Amino acid sequence: MTLANAARLALSGGMILILAACGGNSTGTGGSGERTFATGQNSPLLGTAREREARAKSGTIWGMFRSEDPNVTVEVNKYLWQASLEVLNFLPIETVDPFTGVIVTGYGRPPGGGRAYRATIYVQDPALEARSLRVSLQSQGGGAVAPETVRAVEDAILTRARQLRIRDSRL
Template identity: 65%
Template sequence: MAYRTVCKGAVALLIVASLGACGLGREATPRAATYSNTNNPNVIETDPDNTIWSIFNRKNTGTNVSVNKYLWSASLEVLNFLPVQSIDPFTGVIVTGYGTPPGGGSAYRATVLIDDPALDARSLNLALQTQGGRTVNTATTRAVEDAILSRAREMRLADNKF
């Protein structure tokens, strides 16, 4: 009985090893897709160093994702009328539910991404949607971004860290 179990395990290991070796040396090995940093979010680039087998060769690079604390706090403060659904300070993502701004009639939801430690407009990415699922016009989105950036600068000046 034990001999049969060992044989089955050896055969399974042999099959996995042979399937793994099939892709070695080929030009068109499957690559993991990553989103590019262009203005078109539909463009997908592939990373030639990242394959399905890369998960076994992971190394701890010790890199930490940094999020600007002023942009983070200002985003939460400016969008405080929206209920927070999901929040991740390690990746800089804030996802809110639908809420109506004070004095407004339409309900909005927001997704905020802060992807750089610099207090800079390029570090802040904001997407607003109406309850009907339509995106909000650019002027409104720009006004909310400006309010977040202004509040972040005020917070920084209050800390006396020029």
């Protein structure tokens, strides 16, 4: 992930959080391992992952916030959500918004690590797949975080999510 993409994700996440405060109602859990949330007209990310992606590619940041149908639900994979919280449990949570799938943390040091990081996690799809998860890391000194580090965090979250799903399937 380039610095420009990380900045765009962070800006989008901030705007999403502001607009998400407009409201929404939880409707429960689906049977296939995803969590479905009904949202109101003012919710920023409405529609399926394909519709959101098409709006995001419309050329401007405002394309993400347009919706044709205000009654469409936003779906978040519960395993990716829980795994993100577990893997990054050493970071203090600043904002959690299950309606848009965004988790924003404060700065914290990983166990055994010397550098402090903060993260923005975006779970954008009900599928338990790598394309459903976006992680952005920022170091406390403002320095760039190596793409390998971001990839390692994403891999750890995906691995933990698969473990949670396997554990639930045994019940």
